[in-house]
Amino acid sequence: MQTLSTEDYLKAIYHVSQSSPGAVATTSIAKQIGAKPSSVTDMFKKLSDQNLVKYQKYNGVSLTNEGIKTALRIIRKHRLWESFLVSHLNFNWDEVHQVAEQLEHIQSEKLTNELERFLDYPTHDPHGDPIPNRALFMKTYNKILLIELPVNKEGVCIGVKDNSSDFLRYLDRRQIGIGTPLQILHREDFDDSLHIQAGKSTLMITKKTAENIYVKP
Amino acid sequence: MQTLSTEDYLKAIYHVSQSSPGAVATTSIAKQIGAKPSSVTDMFKKLSDQNLVKYQKYNGVSLTNEGIKTALRIIRKHRLWESFLVSHLNFNWDEVHQVAEQLEHIQSEKLTNELERFLDYPTHDPHGDPIPNRALFMKTYNKILLIELPVNKEGVCIGVKDNSSDFLRYLDRRQIGIGTPLQILHREDFDDSLHIQAGKSTLMITKKTAENIYVKP
DNA sequence: CAACAAATTTAGAGAAGTCTAAATTATTTT
DNA sequence: AAAATAATTTAGACTTCTCTAAATTTGTTG
CATH class of the missing domain: 1.10.10.10 (Winged helix-like DNA-binding domain superfamily/Winged helix DNA-binding domain)
Incomplete structure (x- = not known):
């Protein structure tokens, strides 16, 4: 304990x-x-x-192995709570972290497992990070940065690297979130900006932004 | 803080x-x-x-007034969490307390208020205790002990006085819970035992039991 | 490789909350 | 009302976690 x-x-x-x-x-x-x-x-x-x-x-x-297990148990709780806050309590990407930092310390196996069941065994949290299951195993799928996605190849937004409120709110305004289909239409060599397709709209983003969005090809 | x-x-x-x-x-x-x-x-x-x-x-x-407000804020959280645990996470009467003792300390007004909305603004927790609303006001309805209910008068179980696991599990086995209609059929003067109607079944309980169940007449 | 810079550790102390044991105050009994 | 008992407080110490300041080790560079 x-x-x-x-x-x-x-x-x-x-x-x-x-x-x-x-x-x-x-x-x-x-x-x-x-x-x-x-x-x-x-x-x-x-x-x-x-x-x-x-x-x-x-x-x-x-x-140590014991240390890893303890860490994963906390991360499991953190990510389950983040998922709950976003899916049922109207929290945004950028609001969940501080509260989940508190909730991750609640000690009750039953609570954790029932929460997981209630959420229907989610595999990833609202930031796209994998949630360890009951056996503390997590699927780490093949994720790359948007900047690395080849031109005209389709990808799906699965998370972000920079978790700052500023960045998350910026993405919200651009209507980019978990699950948004993303595609690079053109790379501007002059200033490294990118024209992308995000869902149904096309927009321009900077290199820095593209370096902070994870996509699944 | x-x-x-x-x-x-x-x-x-x-x-x-x-x-x-x-x-x-x-x-x-x-x-x-x-x-x-x-x-x-x-x-x-x-x-x-x-x-x-x-x-x-x-x-x-x-x-002080400030002290009362602080206490009520904690009680509000405690009872909302207990409600959540029972209604959505398959917890029983007797299992919620320990976990709610932890959850009541989570600091986030938004969390509390969203939880309340998610639960559809409950007025009482699974033990029948009133839940303070956002303004920290709670409806304390007229509750009496089952032992005080006049013979043949109908009442509804709204909570318990003794919150021990033993007692709550005992009530579970007898299928007495929040909302169960209760009625005293006969008082046995000899040993103070009571014949009661509990929902659809009739059963015998001791004086001690009747002194630990709250009913709304 | 000597000297400087950076990282790390040690030593000592402080805040929060708890305890034991002793002293003090309040209450009850006779 | 004095003596006995119970409740409460004080004093001093301990644990956990933290800090500052000083000492030590590691690494980096001329």
Whole structure:
């Protein structure tokens, strides 16, 4: 049974280790959590005592199997709650995160599993991220950035890389969301802008935008 | 913005003050919370500093208006979540409490209000207790104990006094729940047992049982 | 490879909440 | 009303998590 704080750390370690392989550095977790490096070191020791991470002084941590399982259980809850908030409680993409951060700590297996059933066993959350199932297994399907999609090939929006409210609201205004069909019509070499087909409308987006949208080809 | 602990105390103070008028004693909160009286004294001081209670040494506390509002906000969330768990997530009477104790601390006005809308503005939770509305007002309808119901007068089960799992499961087995019509057919003076009509079946219950069921006449 | 910079850890302290044990106040009993 | 009992508070300590400031280790560069 973990405290709120240890759960936050495990989740942060999991996420950082996903985006960059190898051991996770003290500073990277400090940034993610919003704590000072010295606090992170303290927590690393605590997690190590509980065999949730392997910790080597001056060389960061890596999750043990038990640590990975604990992290996935939290991520499972987080993504199920996000799905619920969007599908039944009228939350938008950009509003769910803060609340899901709280809900992910609720301890009740029955609650999690019943919520999953109620949502009809969703495989992905509103940001397009995969939801671990009861056995903590998740389907990671082949996702690429919109910028990498070949011209004239059809894709479907399945998520975003940048989760900032600004970006999510920008996409909402352009009527781009999970499931929107996307296609690159033309790449402008001059300024790297793109003309795209998004659902039924055609519009122009910048390179930066195209680098932050995930699509399934 | 309160901590988990202060929220628990405010709720406990509210409940105790409802069942016995006047100032709330240190010991009664200690029992309710499961803490030592000395810890309760500490917390009383903290709550007093925040103007959530009025505290007089050696004479317990009483909630200020601000304290009452805070307590009601928590109770509102608790009862809405209990309703959700029972109506949509297959929880039973006796399983909801522990989970709702956690969920009641989630901070998001939008979440609370959307949940209320999703549940279609329920006025009472699965134990028959009234749910404060957005303005923190609740309808407390005229409820009496089954033992006080005159013979042959019809009533409807609206809740219970004893919330123990044992009792709730006992009622489940007898098919008595919220909304079940109840009627006393005969009082046995010899051993204080009662013959009652519960829905479509007639059964015998003890005095103790009848003292723990609330009915609306 | 020495010197500097960056990252990390240690040491010591603070806030929140809890406890035990002792002291104090209130209440009840005789 | 004094003595005994119960309730409450104080004092001091502990745990968890956090911080700042200083010390140490690692890496990077001239």
